[in-house]
Amino acid sequence: MVEKSSNEKIMDNSKVLEVEKEIQKNKSVKYKIFLVITAWLGWTMVVYEWNMFSLLLGPVSNILKLTSFQVGLMLSSIQFGLAIGVFLSGYFLDIVGRKLYYQISLLITSILTGVTGIATYAGLIPLILTRVGAQALAQNEQPTAASLITEEMPARWRALIYSFVQSGWPFGVAIAGLIAATLYKPLGFTYIWLVAIIPMILIVIARRWIKESDRFEEIKKARKGNIDEKTGIITDISKVKKSPYRQAFERDVRKLTLRSILLYTLYLAGQVPLVLLAAYYMEELLHLSVVETGTIISIGSFITIPGYVTAGAISELIGRKYGGTIGTLLALIGIIWFALSPPIFIQLLLSYSFASFWINGNFANVINYINETVPTRIRGTVNVLSAAVGQLGWGITSLIYGTLIGLIGITGDIIIIGAIGFLISIIIFMTGKNIKPGTPLEAISR
Secondary structure: OOOOOHHHHHHHHHHHHHHHHHHHHHOOHHHHHHHHHHHHHHHHHHHHHHHHHHHOHHHHHHHHOOOHHHHHHHHHHHHHHHHHHHHOOHHHHHHHOHHHHHHHHHHHHHHHHHOHHHHHHHOHHHHHHHHHHHHHHHHOHHHHHHHHHHHHOOOOOHHHHHHHHHOHHHHHHHHHHHHHHHHHHHHHHHHHHHHHHHHHHHHHHHHHHOOOOHHHHHHHHHHOOOOOHHHHHHOOOOOOOOOHHHHHOOOOOHHHHHHHHHHHHHHHHHHHHHHOOHHHHHHHHOOOOHHHHHHHHHHHHHHHHHHHHHHHHHHHHHOHHHHHHHHHHHHHHHHHHHHHOOOOHHHHHHHHHHHHHHHHHOHHHHHHHHHHHOOHHHHHHHHHHHHHHHHHHHHHHHHHHHHHHHHHHHHHHHHHHHHHHHHHHHHHHHOOOOOOOOOOHHHOOO
């Protein structure tokens, strides 16, 4: 293979910059703001839905008379099921498109959320099936929104902008905590699930005006054989007619795909003790009330909101590689502090808030790193593969978590799970590609 000359590389870079400028001109600032707001609202609502279930694991275990081990087994079953559901969506994102799936997935999620209370009283199997459907479809908010935001926003600010979208997580968690603290007693377990339905449906209606990204449209055009210079700059036209799953594991991008999956999965594993099981841990093992736990999670989550902007700003200054490394190190410190905190309200509030600030805030760097390193032609698929395997990892980690409690105690359990996940994530960040802030996507990977 002949090495390109410096002039050829400069010409290529010049063309890439021209395409980036053209893409930015094609969509108005108002549309981009609309896209960001609808992405943020959708993510906020599915996180609310997800964390309401986590927050009410105590009542769920009481209704179904589950032990700690059985709760872990139930959560693992849900994670395994939703991993399959998420995996199947890759075809839709990179072949059919983002818009339609963006609407359908949230609509069905809203319906399944509303019947979660009834499904719980119907038994363990109906509950698991309901939660698998709701969470599998809800999980697709992340890969869909991340793909759209990465492809539509200016190169210089896309990481910071997506970090804002990801900040819907603490808002969703905080709203769940607030609703649980104020409406759980008057509404009861069955009816509290109905609160999310109307906001979700309104977001689905708003997404009628979402458009496919220009980059995706160019790739779609290339699949039909309509190729011009712009198409050739945006993607490798020799690849686009192949299945996106096959493309993701071809020699030119295989390492990027595997690195993305591994980073996403291990970082999620480190999140499990705080994100998935913190409410159950505080209620059932430290014996805090549902209201106290909801208050801690609500306050801590509002404190977490600037964590996303902080992590995004750091990565815009020093790059995703080093920003992600620093954020993950602080996440590790946070989970250890939370695990060592005594069952005292103020101490748990402080440790939970610090851990959540960095564990959740820095996750935006994980997603940004994945979205920027892989080509547009397989961005949705790699996002989906990472999310699916990540959910599978959550299931395995939840099962390990429940199993180890009786052997090494809750404190050691949390520290070991967090340390393994975050330490390996640091290694992956440090050995990965260094992407300079403001680099157009096509200059990173095609």
